[in-house]
Amino acid sequence: MHRIIVGALLALTVFSCAKPKAQKPPNIVIIVSDDHTRQAISAYGSTITQTPNIDRIANEGVLLTNAYVTNSICGPSRAVLLTGKYSHKNGFRRNSDSKFESDQDQFVKHLQAAGYQTAWIGKYHLGEDPQGFDHYEILPGQGYYYNPDFLVKDSGRVNRTGYVSDLVEDAAEEWLDRRADDKPFCLIIGHKATHRTWMPDLQDMDIYDEVTFPVPGTFYDDYEGRQAAMDQDMTVDKTMIMDYDLKMYPDDSKDRNITRMTPEQRAQFDAHYKLIHNELDSLNLSGRDLVEWKYQQYMRDYLATAESMDRNIGRTLDYLKAHGLDENTMVIYTSDQGFYLGEHGWFDKRFMYEESFSTPMMIKYPGVIEPGTKSDALIMNLDIAPTILDAADVAVPEDIQGKSMLPVLTGRDKQGREVLYYHYYEVGEHNVSPHFGVKTERFKIIRFYNQVNAWELFDLQEDPEEMQNLYGTEQYQEVQKEMKAKLLEAIKKYEDTEAKEIFYQEINSPKIDKK
Template sequence: MHKLILWGAMALVMVSCTKPKEQKPPNIVIIVSDDHTRQAVSAYGSTIAQTPNIDRIADEGVLLTNAYVTNSICGPSRAVLLTGKYSHKNGFRRNSDSKFESDQDQFVKHLQAAGYQTAWIGKYHLGKDPQGFDHYEILPGQGYYYNPDFIVKDSGRVNRTGYVSDLVEDAAENWLDRREDDKPFCLVIGHKATHRTWMPDLQDLDKYDEVTFPLPDNFYDDYEGRQAAMEQDMTVDKTMILGYDLKMYAEDTKDGNVSRLTPEQRAKFDAHYKPIHRELDSLNLSGKDLVEWKYQQYMRDYLATAESMDRNIGRTLDYLEAHGLDENTIVIYTSDQGFYLGEHGWFDKRFMYEESFSTPMMMKYPGVIQPGTKSDAMVMNLDIAPTMLDAANVEIPEGIQGESMLPVLTGEEKQGREVLYYHYYEVGEHNVSPHFGIKTDRYKLIRFYNQVVSWELFDLEEDPKEMHNVYGEEHYQKVQEEMKVKLLEAIKKYEDTEAEELFHEDISSTEIKRK
């Protein structure tokens, strides 16, 4: 009898150990900004900006210090996020002429099938027919900063008065208020900030007026040995427009953002920018003095535009806490790519150089990721889709090219990717040549084509600011050949047939060919 009781007790213990109480699927909130770079995030050590609310996500989870994108441009980056596939696989290579086929496989559709409620609020930039979402309220195209229109599912186009970051957050909270409480949810919040032309919330216009920003030490880069960099058209000096970009408007400006302002809003806007314009006229600047004035005004507008976004990310986090959702909700913050804040004399993105190729990324996952963690693992925006499916315990489709980050972030695996693969396709915009390449922990190899046909190789340990192209130098011959082998392996792994053909095209290691 005693033996029977003992065996019965042991059986109960075994059952309780092998079948733990089933956990609820985590809710998911993905916050995607536009052109917000790591240099402007204080969690990454920025000395020019404070982003306390974005930093909260890192403080409560993990800061990813080696996060990168597959294609540094707005729409294609969002397509990668949704599909977990490179641009040549999801079909959205370029903003200029690509169409996103929203009926293709996307991770949100698998979450829907698993019982998740899904929504996209804010900038979508992939057309007007999102699929995989129970609800959407998206900005048409790029959208406007002031008094923007939204395309609302089942309601059509509506206009709302206010500043875009506030309105996006309002819509996100309204959807959360209306959702079914007994189902998990996946919400994507797409902020317009900090996209060109950097229009701050009216309350933030004066935020950086008294700040003088240090010039990056390669602001006056001469691009020696880097032909593609030499031929770009994205400099603060020559490309940044005093009227369009820096609001030094003529009285009859037809700028779409400004013309949407109400008379009361316009009065506040003019009260800020008109005195600056008058001062500029009185200074009569030229040469480097004018270029550096433009840089200061650019930085003030860019960082002031980020203020409202950070404030509204704080609202998102506060909402989750106030409604008892924060302990079972994954929150990711990332940008669609990095951005240049004067490095190499530039603004914008596109290049595979670090400031554009890298992206801020942080994630909190209570009970799974230890708060205050920093991870140096190399990851990509390509990895967000499979990571969310993994977290939701939903099977990752075979066609997804990304890899779940959870094994690395939980310590199950010790390192992430060893090689990052990149391919930028757009032709003409800012005169940046299309290119593809790879990055390892130390080296970066890039193959430019179309306008400029050339190779570039960088030793990031010796040259972290990518000023010295060592391709063709005798000292780096072995590294060069090893990197080419790794590049071809990556091209084949991701089935990029266009890049494979270009890789094998015979061009001289010393002569740069221009088309």
């Protein structure tokens, strides 16, 4: 049973009442990072970095320790956030070939109808025609870290000089300055950080140069019994590219990530990485020594890239406070999914394994959520849209598949979700086979298909790192049967017809009767 336990020792206290009826509609600020994982956030206990401004949201609200995504990939995750519907319902299954139909129902459109001003600033990654927003300034596609272009509503493409995290925050504050003071607002801030290729702000490039990070215990995983994990192409060892990812550029590099820099930016950037390149050449590394060198450089760049984002999230919080907005503004911080920081030897995301399936999420809501709250309830990014509508006292459309988290956050519902359903669709990217599955508090079952046809079952209590596939073992036959039944129930509940058809294409175990 998932619940919020009340007690000072465990710091799991919440208010016992919902939003007061007399309270004005809250302002909403949603901050969405890219590939920023819980392992890199000090509020979640990270020992490799500090994120003091992200932590402020948790310290002033609730830290959700069991937040998950429905589809661990950039664009589809944002589509789920906006629609409150699974990928097969909102139509955006894959980055590679899906088109987001922005004329479909989205929670921001309901807020607009209720009198809210709405804006999306920063990375959007759902095309170039956002709807439901009074204003937008979005990065085309992935955008760039240095001197990026923005697509500005009613103005077209605009190039701006500077570092992307600063520029996104600048644009967000400028919109807040222009908004009408007599209306509530919903602002979504989409950060590019910490997406590949992890290019830090110039002022942050060297902050981890003297740090040696511990290699994860699963770094040299041999993937025994897990064919899909064995077949992937996302290892630090074989997949991470020396010049593209780690900036060990040849002198004549034409990488657009750096050729768009100003001469002054380029000179400082080159000076930093040239020293590292020279050191690498002098070491003449090979084998595991070279792999672990790549891992250290990856971690330094990834965490340094997060530094500017955290600093600018602090600017957002400071702005709200300085303008008297913080006491009636709900602030949500989340990422589009988790990410691998060397666990299982990987970077990237996609899998339903914990590091990429889970996502950071914390919510600050003065007067409703008591500061310092921690909740272990199972929730999903699917639940953000109905939560916001609920908080704004706007009717939640019946076809939204998520459910409001407010009853959990206010203590009226101690349980949260019993089952989490997941479906990943990409074919070819990093050679991660499509798959779907369900997770409960203790167990997880996954059905891989397409490249790999296989089932996997994990006991997360006994094997939290998901190293031992228990599917087909005699000891877990009853659990296997129960989890398959839960999976089929979820497939039917969410009307995932593709998954239902694949479910019955059994491999090596008894079929469950169709009903």
